[in-house]
Amino acid sequence: MPELTTTSAEKTATAAPDGQSLPDPKPEKARSLWGDAWRDLRGNWIFIVSSLLILLLLVIAFFPGLFSSASPDAKDLAAHYLKKPEYGHVFGADWLGYDAQGRSVYARAIYGTRASLMVGGGTTLAVTVLGGLMGMLAGYFGGWIDAVLSRITDMFFGIPFLLGAMVMLNSFTERSIPIVILALTFLGWTQTARVMRGSVITVKSQDYxxxxxxxxxxxxxILFRHVLPNAIAPVIVVATISLGVYIGAEATLSYLGLGLDGASWGNDISDGQNQIRVAAYIMLYPSIMLSITVLAFIMLGEAVRNALDPKQR
Amino acid sequence: MTIIDQTASVPGPSDGGADAPLLEVRDLHVEFHTRDGVVRAVNGVNYSVSAGETLAVLGESGSGKSVTAQAIMGILDMPPAKIPQGEILFRGQDMLRMAADERRKLRGAKIAMIFQDALSSLNPVLSVGYQLGEMFRVHQGLSKKEAKARSIELMDRVKIPAAAARVNDYPHQFSGGMRQRIMIAMALALEPDLIIADEPTTALDVTVQAQVMDLLAELQREYHMGLILITHDLGVVADVADKIAVMYAGRIVEQAPVHELYKRPAHPYTRGLLDSIPRLDQKGQELYAIQGLPPNLLRTPSGCAFNPRCPKAQDICRTDTPPLFEVTEPDGSALPGRRSACHFWKETIHG
Amino acid sequence: MAEIRKDEAVDATPNVTEVDVVDAATEDAAVVALDKRVDRGEPILQVRNLKKHFPLTQGVLFKRQIGAVKAVDGVSFDLYQGETLGIVGESGCGKSTVAKLLMNLERATAGEVFYKGQDITKLSGRALKAVRRNIQMVFQDPYTSLNPRMTVGDIIGETFDIHPESAPKGDRRRRVQDLLDVVGLNPEYINRYPHQFSGGQRQRIGIARGLALNPEVIICDEPVSALDVSVQAQVINLMEKLQDEFDLSYIFIAHDLSIVRHISDRVGVMYLGKIAEIGTDVQIYDHPTHPYTQALLSAVPVPDPDSRDHRERIILTGDVPSPANPPSGCSFRTRCWKAQDKCAQEAPLLAIPERFKGADGPAAHESACHFAEEKDVVHAA
Incomplete structure (x- = not known):
């Protein structure tokens, strides 16, 4: 794999330890480093598989009606109480059975996607902006600005992530998607800030x-033309990988009863555990969806990291 | 305090060459497989070095000089590197065909290497005494105490002041020159037959460079070791080498005893290199500059790899790869040890 | 006498006229140095007692200074129009810090740098930006001095974005292509990225960037030390050609004494933040009087195997002391074979040594040694 992913001239030099077997500029067009990374990604099956999966999940999240005709909230206790799956009825409301409230497990797994992806995506975006900004300011200006910002970062870093989120969310009576994003961002930005700070410190001492x-x-x-474009790569990697983590965190919070109101995989897993002996499928399918989603993002993060920093392998 | 030394840095003359060479590299090829294609870093290199002899391998970055050394030491990462053909004979035995553990026994004990960057070659979390002692504990089974005593002895040997007091210090507590001495001590620990020094003084300051080269030359003389000195610096080579192999684009383009090479280069590349270095003792006008760029090993030019940069290039240079010709005097009498991979070596050396 | 010279150096103001300099120098009977000054007119750059001390601190939030690294500790020199002043020294001697101070990339702790009479160390904002147009820099490492995410056109063209008055907008692309042509690169390479070039080509790009604003002074910090031998000569030749073409003044900082001799008109040798000896290339290379210069010169390997058996070499012992804790008196005394008690007590000043003052020879140049004596180590074979 490593030799397959080396592309740019610099990477060739890494492969040949003697030093710079730098090719003279070829009679081909300009190749930017971002372009090289993209070329790498396109040839990487992990990237292809994970992005196809994520694409599918996005379509499910935004057009759940396309996948399930049943509503996730429609309940018919009398008719559907813990009704077993009908595996013959692919994509039907009863395909994966019904839960203890008579709701379609399949429909809930489909409709739960949106909540998970929105929490994951929203938190990642907010964390990257907030953490990136803090890290960039601390790293670039140094001195007392760095001292103050870094101590603040350390303080937040010290709060246990889930415990902190639980305490915060517990104080809200209504827990909508923005509230959950806020709570996760509030506690999650420190890692991005640290990565960004380190990266900026490396870049700012470069001769360019x-x-x-x-x-x-x-x-x-200097900040936006020179420092940011060269310092952002590790932050992108952290962001893609942590997107999966935030989705998992949302599920965990929901499982603990402190997550979202409404359809969410975490809520369903939480509900399902009560019936685990009689109807394990209620818990199984949201869990599978959750695992696939988290895995897809972590795989994507892995692929992006290899493309942006081939020397790491 | 300061030694004014009239005869510094002259290794003893080589041993005539009657006995078999210590190390012989025959037709060695090394390639790296990259996504952009196959990088042919070494293309059929032959050289040999005898006990007590110093061979300087001279070349620029990308010439394959370090890759050859790494192939000899067996420290190439394979993959991406591959050795499709060639032999590396140590005392007549082909190291490329040896079993891995047999080869490991040679490494360190019989052949040792000194790297350019001493700081990154030493483990920062272990004291230098421990790292030196490790050689004795692992290879000779000495006790901790004995190993430490030997380490201090070695540090004395490479003239590290107050060795006994500094044996427990860590690498970062030493200066660059001292660290390179520690590297030399480490290479020397098991009294190897051959030392490969890859740009040993490039990272050092001029005044320290001179100290370290002197030390290396002196130790080599004393232990009667073979030394392969890999460098890009024509000045360093002139001071210590017995014979020189000049490399370009993975091939040896010229081989000669040191005095001969500087007096009468037989390859246009060597001549160009010699002409392009500014001199301390004279202020010339414009420097001679070899035109063009070092070759791209993904697309080595056909024929002679140097032809796009060569002032003497003819059609034949673009089509036929020159073999390593034997170089002779104009009257045909032999010039022992001289070879040149140039179609026009006669014109180059004899004007 | 030395005392007076020092005062003059410290107090030099932008108003020092040619006449003042000549008067002071005549009293010195510094004939050789004087000739130079008369020939060359007003210096374009006057550096006076420049110092940079990096504080050593302890503590995280509340920092406490526990000492200072004296990276540059009182450096004075002049640079004249169209000349090259070489600065040589080993790593840690402060030569690169001098470059950063001249470029105002670091703030000087003390001292002045006069550009055409104006002290640029105190400038900031618009005034500093205006001076930057005239003093530019070429960096050591062509692999890190070009932003890898920008095209060559953007890298060179950025100078015109920063100084919009220097080139009209529609003209900029053509200007960049002209610059590429001037430094010997194909103007069609304008849309390529730095990693598509070899080290020598990258350094040419760096030089083109330095030239973009038509500066008068270019500070070159080890501009060829990262390049292959065969490419070094190309870049050196290019720099000499550009100097003639644009009447540039160079400050050429390097550790390679042979290259410095080749390109420089005058040379200053630095040791531990101070200039040990300064003079013309003939004075420094053929008639050095400072023991450090002599040791440095004799340590340079000579590419001539015939000289190795009988060349006299001075091999210094030990390493350069830490600039955080330099020796008292003369900073070189710990490695000097001539050192005596006086050297530990009294720091020698950079001046023409007493014994050479009356002489008209090339040994009469500024050297900071109590026991300066001439010794030709380069031709000593």
């Missing part, structure tokens, strides 16, 4: 940043 300063470039130009 010095060169921009020597030309008289403004601070904002």
């Amino acid at each position: 940043v010095q060169a921009a300063k020597a030309l008289g470039a403004s601070t904002s130009r």
